[in-house]
Amino acid sequence: MTSPTEAKQVYSEDHLPEFTPMPWTLSEIRAAIPAHFHVRKTWKGLLYLARDLAMAAVVWRVALHIDPTFRSEAMLQYLTPHAAETARWCAWAVYWWFQGLIFTGVWVIGHECGHGAFSASKRVCDIVGFITHTLLWTPYFSWQISHHRHHSNHASMERDEVYVPKTRSDLGIPKEGDVAFDYEDYLGDTPIYTLFMLVRQQVLAFPAYLLFNVSGQKGYPKWTNHFDPKSVLFTQRQRDAVILSNIGIAFMVWVVTEASRRWGASEVVKFYGIPWLLVTHWFIMITYLHHTDMELPHYRNSQWNFQRGAAATVDRNFLGWQGRFFLHDVAHFHVIHHFFPMLPFYNGAEATGYLKTFIGDHYRYSDRPVFQALWESYNDCQFVEDEGDVLFYRDRKGQARVRPATPFRAQTSDSPLAQQDTF
Template sequence: MTATLDRLSTDRLGPLENVTLRDVIKTLPKECFEKNSRKAWQQVGLSIVMAIVGYVAIALSPWFLLPFAWFFAGTALTGWFVVGHDCGHRSFAKRRWVNDLVGHIAFLPLIYPFHPWRLLHDHHHRHTNKQDVDNAWHPWSIETFTSESKLMQTAYWLMRGRLWWLASIIHWAGIHFNLSNFAERDKRKAQVSIAVVVIFAAIVFPTMIATLGIWGWVKFWLMPWLGYHFWMSTFTLVHHTAPDIQFRPVETWNEVEAQLAGTVHCDYPKWIEVLCHDISVHVPHHISTGIPSYNLRMAHQSLKDTWGDQVRIREEKFTWNFMRSIVDHCHLYHPEQAYVPFKALRR
């Protein structure tokens, strides 16, 4: 069995069969890993200013322009998440306490507990595209799907289909507040982060409702928050999903294939990439989480120049046709075909 798996791995990886992730990292310029406090705090400033612009637009917009203001504010809040994302990977600042403090503050308006997200997200990076192990939306097998209740089947059908943009809300609520998901040594940190967002919500939400009413809470918090989750869901799905990107079982999983060839770079409209601090430049981020977001484009170009002749580094453009190729097909895990759509079950 081992010999067969080795042969399959060799056939699949070709020239990369003897390459390790460390080998790939060594080819990146050292400048990619340099932390620049000025650039880091410029990102913070940009996110704060753009969020203010978004909320002013919400306050001043007539009803028919509110959806645009909500979407802009939600996109600006995604920039807050990316700042916290760098903090979680310790690539924002050199001092850990600065990363932890800024990360908690950046995640507050999103009601995201910082340490639970950081710990679970690290697991995703260690096990990217590893079937049944990766915790960032690995696809269900046909057997798993058919064995679930009708309620769970319906929920999965919706989240992997045209309602993909709500999936990160389920992910947020389902795993980040459950202390059983964390090792004993990490539970204290998880409890602190959960307490921070619960206290924040317990103070801010009643205050908003008391002063602005229920509609004010919906208008100024819930709708921008849903806009943020649209991007959270979309980025997570697009970064690791395509009709030919395969999740692998533990026995045949290879870190270079998963991180270099199993992640996707997607070009979005420029204003989105600016507000979201280039989080869509995702391939180098999976090669090394130590690369700050403002250096991702440099690292991406280096990977293309060095490894582009040996492996296809995925580059896509965010269009409805591209999204449809994912949400209309990439439903259920298949060990040879990568994915089969739900309609295959009816044949």
């Protein structure tokens, strides 16, 4: 017999919260947001950019004194040589942390430009965006094109550009009830290996996406990338913009090569390379957590529309005040950004209040510590089902946290959801 304790642990999707897709039109949602929040002020965007560049310069200037200070005779006498060396690396760690955040803020300004949210002038947006993104090794126009397609198709299983969930069949997992199997055989990993894969994702995912379409749309041909003007990502009219982006990246190769020759590769890595790696980490961590959660829906076919896809993201309290100050609210108020990508970031907080009031429970926010959330999402969000037009992630045990409401559930006879409806 099953004990009461064991009975409580039995998983049943009949007890999961039900989800009904958003019913409103985009026009209805837009009408709920005061029009003045959509106004773009070039002078205000330039002030934020100037602030970021000034902070980067000051922090860089301070870092120039780290090695001379902690290797000086006075410091070696005041501290032991071992303590002075430890303090020196601690100082570098502080520099990398804050310069990485500052650089990420500069990258966010370029991201705003890519959406046309920085200024009402497209020329201003493209000039500022091209410079800021090129300085941080992002092909501005190429990434702008694919990122726009992501926004236009977010949470669509067929058309989204990034973070498209793997399906049960992608992972070769049998359907429930077909054969006896253990999910551990397909999804089980040691914590050490999982940590290694997570760190690899955080450091390399963005370059891998640009170069090899890693985590991108599965339907694209092999060797799809952001540097080939003839890539399926681009139309013939966009090829000149892709070439211009490539010229910018080639220029950065020359700059870094010359800097390494003049000041040494180790100095370039310390002052610029590691902060840049942190930019790629923060960007991937932020976007991954925006779009990956057990309670976020994905859609197939007729159940997808723009506003439903826009709501399938989550705002997060990312690094508290540091995330708001250095990262321009890009993580704290991302939901409103998906609804209205041209709305300036400095209006995100107030506009989100109106959005939340209008869409209610369809707005999602998490104040869970972000590194904890990253670990949990990476472990839990494993796959979605092959059937159904409204989908939620399943974890390493094949279990979901939310189920579609009855009218939106899979109706095929071999679907786990359909099988449960027969009881």
